[in-house]
Amino acid sequence: MADPKPATGASPAKKSEMSETIRFLLKLALVVWIFRSFVLAPFSIPSESMLPRLLIGDYLFISKWNYGYSRWSMPFGFPPVPGRLFPHTPERGDVVVFRSKGADDHDVIKRVIGLPGDTVQMRGGRLVLNGQAIPKQRVADFVLPLSPNFTTRECEADFVKxxxxxxxxxxxxxxETLPGGRSYYVLDQHYIPDADDTGVYTVPEGHVFLMGDNRDDSADSRFPAAEEALPGQVQGMGFIPMERVEGKALVIFWSTDGSANWLLPWTWFTAARWDRLGGGFE
Structure with a gap:
């Protein structure tokens, strides 16, 4: 009787199990892609431009349905959907995530200040919208402990106590209180001519004018984008096309002061800023 031939390759059962696993992973990836594109997406705060509302180390969800969908609603801008589907115009005061212009485009978060047809100006550090000076009331100082996520690099020496x-x-x-009663906090550290005294901007059709709440530390629509700036001009974002607006800030789901060590799990909890979790947006 001849010896049985040695098995070659994987058994049919193993091949079937592998194919089922691949199909499951592909389905999971599709569900995640659909959810991130059309429902909710996470976003982390990398800079201090939206102080005092948002801190470096905050993690939030943005809702994707508020303003319609475009290619920038999709992860990595794919597929390249032309224009916007189900478009809606943001409201003044909304905090939005958008895709910046230029070759180094990336996700940015700012507050909507001007809508199509609006005129916007900074005059002596005060916002002027459609010729009307926006009320700006002095309140208690913004106080934040220094930490690995907010060091003396982010806080100038004049303000360290x-x-x-x-x-x-x-x-x-x-x-600041916008027409209609929308109100939010801003920081104003110094008088900076290019930022605090500007010309009048008229927002083009299909665009929005965006600003950071940390008025002296935000490259925003007060300054032209890199590809639009003249030699020697301060660079910012310029007017942002609405199709680049990805979603509206919804809620903070995690926040850390940066002191955690990934190899020491208990520090994940001591570094958390628990009082910030669940915070919404005006």
């Missing part, structure tokens, strides 16, 4: 709990950053804070 030693409190009972240690070194903190104390920055002058104001409340």
């Amino acid at each position: 030693n409190d009972v709990q240690g070194p903190t950053c104390r920055i002058p804070r104001y409340r």
Whole structure:
């Protein structure tokens, strides 16, 4: 009797199991892609331009359905959907995530200040919208403890103070109130001519004018985008096409001061800023 031939390759059962696993992973990837494109997407805060509302180390969800869908609603801008589907215009005061212009395009978060047809100007550090000076009320300083996510690089020496709990950053804070009653806090540290006294901007059709709440540390629509700037001009974002607006800031789901060590799991909890979780947006 001849010896049985040695098995070659994987058995049919193993091949079937592998194909089922691949099909499951492809389905899971499709579900995640659909959810991120059309429902909710996470976003992390990398800079101090939206202080005091958003801190470096905040993680939030943005809702994708508010303003319609375009190629920038999709992860990595794919597929390249032309224009916008189910378009809606943002409201003044909305905090939105958008795709910046230029070759180094990336996701950015700012506040909507001007809509198509609006005129926007900064005059002596005060926002002027459609010829009307927006109320700007001085309130208590913004106070934030220094941490790995917010060091003396982000807080100028003039605003570093030693409190009972240690070194903190104390920055002058104001409340702005837009027509219609929408209100939010802004920071204003110094008088900066290019930022605090500008010409009049008229927002083009199909675009929005965006600004950071940290008025002295935000490259926004007050300054032209890199490809539009003249030699020597301060560069920012310029007017942003609405099709580049990806979604509306919804809720903070995690926040860390940056002191955690990934190899020390208990520090994940001590570094968390628990009081920020669940915070919504005006």
